[in-house]
Amino acid sequence: MxxxxxxxxxxxxxxxxxxxxxxxxxxxVADVAPASIVDACTFLRDDERCGFNQLMCLSxxxxxxxxENGKGKSVxxxxxxxxxxxxxxxxxxxxxxxxxxxLFSHKHKHKFTLRVRVPREVASVPTICNLWETANWHxxxxxxxxxxxxxxxxxxxxxxxxxxxxxxxxxxxxxxxxEWENVPLRGQDYAKNPFPPLAPADPVTPDAPAGDKPAEG
Amino acid sequence: xxxxESTTPPDGYDVGRENMLDFKIDEQFEMLEQSDAKxxxxxxxxxxxxxxxxSSIWPVTFGLACCAIEMIAASAxxxxxxxxxxxxxxxxPRQADLMIVSGTVTAKMARRxxxxxxxxxxxxxxxxxxxxxxxxxxxxxxxxxVVKGVDYMVPVDIYVPGCPPRPEVLLEGLMRLQDKIRGRxxxxxxxxxxxxxxxxxxxxx
Numbered sequence: 001m002x003x004x005x006x007x008x009x010x011x012x013x014x015x016x017x018x019x020x021x022x023x024x025x026x027x028x029v030a031d032v033a034p035a036s037i038v039d040a041c042t043f044l045r046d047d048e049r050c051g052f053n054q055l056m057c058l059s060x061x062x063x064x065x066x067x068e069n070g071k072g073k074s075v076x077x078x079x080x081x082x083x084x085x086x087x088x089x090x091x092x093x094x095x096x097x098x099x100x101x102x103l104f105s106h107k108h109k110h111k112f113t114l115r116v117r118v119p120r121e122v123a124s125v126p127t128i129c130n131l132w133e134t135a136n137w138h139x140x141x142x143x144x145x146x147x148x149x150x151x152x153x154x155x156x157x158x159x160x161x162x163x164x165x166x167x168x169x170x171x172x173x174x175x176x177x178x179e180w181e182n183v184p185l186r187g188q189d190y191a192k193n194p195f196p197p198l199a200p201a202d203p204v205t206p207d208a209p210a211g212d213k214p215a216e217g
Numbered sequence: 218x219x220x221x222e223s224t225t226p227p228d229g230y231d232v233g234r235e236n237m238l239d240f241k242i243d244e245q246f247e248m249l250e251q252s253d254a255k256x257x258x259x260x261x262x263x264x265x266x267x268x269x270x271x272s273s274i275w276p277v278t279f280g281l282a283c284c285a286i287e288m289i290a291a292s293a294x295x296x297x298x299x300x301x302x303x304x305x306x307x308x309x310p311r312q313a314d315l316m317i318v319s320g321t322v323t324a325k326m327a328r329r330x331x332x333x334x335x336x337x338x339x340x341x342x343x344x345x346x347x348x349x350x351x352x353x354x355x356x357x358x359x360x361x362x363v364v365k366g367v368d369y370m371v372p373v374d375i376y377v378p379g380c381p382p383r384p385e386v387l388l389e390g391l392m393r394l395q396d397k398i399r400g401r402x403x404x405x406x407x408x409x410x411x412x413x414x415x416x417x418x419x420x421x422x
Contacts, residue, residue, distance in 0.1 A: 079358045084365060161362070162325055169361045176361050183327045187357055187365035 003028030006050060006112050013043045027102070029113040034125050037101075037116050041128045044103060044112065052103035052112060055128075058138035059102075060146030063117070064095030064172035078175050084187020086176040093173035097123050097148050118148070127153040145170040270314070270340065271398040274303040274391070277313035277333065282320025284347040284381040291384035298384075301391055310336040315394070316371075317387075321349040321356060322364040334371045342398070344390055345373045348380045355380070 004023055007030050011018040017036025022029050032040050044052045065075035078087045101114040116125055127150040129135040139150040140159040147168030150156060158165065164181060167174055177185050280288060291298045298304050307313040310333045322330060334343065345367050348354030353365035367373060374397060377390035 077359070080360075080365075084357075174361070176359075180324050181328070183324050183364060184369045185324060185361070185364060187353060 001049060001108060001110055003110075003112060006044075006110070009047065009049065010040055010043065014039050027111065027113045029100075029115050031115050031117065034116050034118050037099075037114065038126050038128060038131075040114060041101065041103075041131050044114075045131055049108075050112075051105045051107040053106055054104045055132035055134045055138070056102040056104045056111075057100075058135055058142060059100045060142035060148045060170075061098035061100060062093075062095060062146060062170065062172045063098055064093040064120075066095060075172055077172055080176055080187055086178055086186060088175060089173075091173070093171070094120060095172070096120055097146065099125050099142065099148060101128070123147060124149045124151055126151050129153060144168065147171055267399050271395040272302045273305075274301075274315045274342070274394070274398075275305045275307050275313050276303055276315040276317050277310045277337065278306040278308050279316055279330075279333065280319050281322065281326060282347075282349065284319035284350070287381045287384055288317055288319045288346065288387060291387045296384040296388060298388060298391065301388065301395070303391055310334075311338060313337055314340065315342045315344060317344045317346050318350040318367045318371075318373075319346040319381075321354070322367050322370070324362045324364065327364045327367075327370050330367070331370050340398075342374045342394055343367070343371050344375045344377060344394060346377045346379075346387060346390070347382060348378065351376050351378060 004021075007018070007021045007023075007028075010030060010032075011021075014032070014036045017033045017040065019031040019033055021031070044050045075091075075093075078089060081087055096117050096119055098118070099116045101116075103112045103114070105111075118125055125148060127135070127139060129139055129150075130152075136153070136155070137159060139153055140155070140157060142148050143150060143153075143156055144158040144160050145168055157163065161169070166177065166180075179185055280286075290296060292304055292306065303315065310316070314337070316330075316334060316337065318330065334341070345351050349356060349363065350367045353360060353363055356363035357365055364370060375390045375394045377386055379386050382390075
């Protein structure tokens with residue numbers, strides 16, 4: 001089934017929850033309100049005409065630096081300086097967060113993409129991990145790296161970083177850590193020679209007999 | 218000034234006890250100083266021990282990233298790190314002498330790496346293999362989770378550059394480590410013939 005027809009079925013089902021559709025994109029994507037994402041996913045999975053039995057991927061997005069349509073250039077993210085110091089900035093990020101769901105149907109061999117946009121200060125989306133088991137770890141990873149909280153998730157722990165990690169590293173305003181639990185993460189100034197020059201060696205070796213000077217020349 | 222001349226027996230010291238010893242240290246040292254073959258036995262034992270150490274370096278099985286693939290290739294038949302006695306990759310650090318840090322040291326792995334290093338018995342050596350282990354490599358700028366060089370965590374003996382280094386470079390680093398072990402202990406850091414040869418070389422002016 002074409003993506004246009006799938007979106008028409010979806011819009012008929014969830015009504016105002018369907019916010020828009022981009023059929024020109026490489027992956028046709030439908031924008032869905034965060035409150036309607038569970039209904040939309042349940043419909044797409046259970047309806048015979050859609051039959052999306054697999055969630056291929058779930059991604060978190062930081063739209064900081066992009067305009068309303070998701071176009072534009074990304075902002076400069078913070079890193080380490082050449083001397084290994086963590087960079088700092090006064091800029092306050094204000095972009096929205098997003099979650100993208102890539103669906104696939106083994107029965108009908110068609111794909112569809114859903115997209116959810118939430119404000120940055122909210123950063124909370126209902127979970128769908130009771131629909132597809134795959135979403136469990138994907139949502140944990142999105143929470144770990146982007147910091148999007150999935151309401152109703154049974155086990156929302158960090159996926160890649162340790163529990164004691166501070167911040168969410170793939171946010172645009174993430175500042176690089178100086179150290180973490182006594183593990184140094186900053187660099188060092190390579191202009192400084194870490195090996196101080198050795199004192200000039202005594203040309204008279206200790207084993208040489210007294211009076212035996214090295215040959216001049 | 219000998220030992221006897223420099224010290225006077227303290228009060229209550231039984232001088233007769235010294236004569237009960239089956240050897241006398243001062244006389245032995247004087248004999249050694251007078252003979253031509255001074256320190257002969259001591260330095261030779263050290264050399265034998267160092268030769269034994271450098272001829273059977275057992276690395277710990279410790280691969281972190283793509284450099285580990287090159288390390289595996291170096292231990293396979295084409296390059297065959299076993300020619301240098303370092304082919305017995307041990308599955309436990311308690312049997313290993315060398316830790317080849319082959320790959321990116323992440324923040325989570327750094328604590329495990331320190332634990333593995335602490336479990337290795339002395340004498341032990343560390344080889345930092347690849348750009349990531351040396352100084353962070355391509356993760357220096359934006360690597361929020363990468364330790365910028367394994368020498369922040371453990372002391373490093375040999376740095377093997379490359380991204381990743383080819384197996385030949387790893388073998389080269391191993392041979393340089395063997396050179397380091399060869400001159401590690403004992404008074405005979407530089408062999409006598411090398412010293413004699415160095416005396417003949419004129420100084421650069």
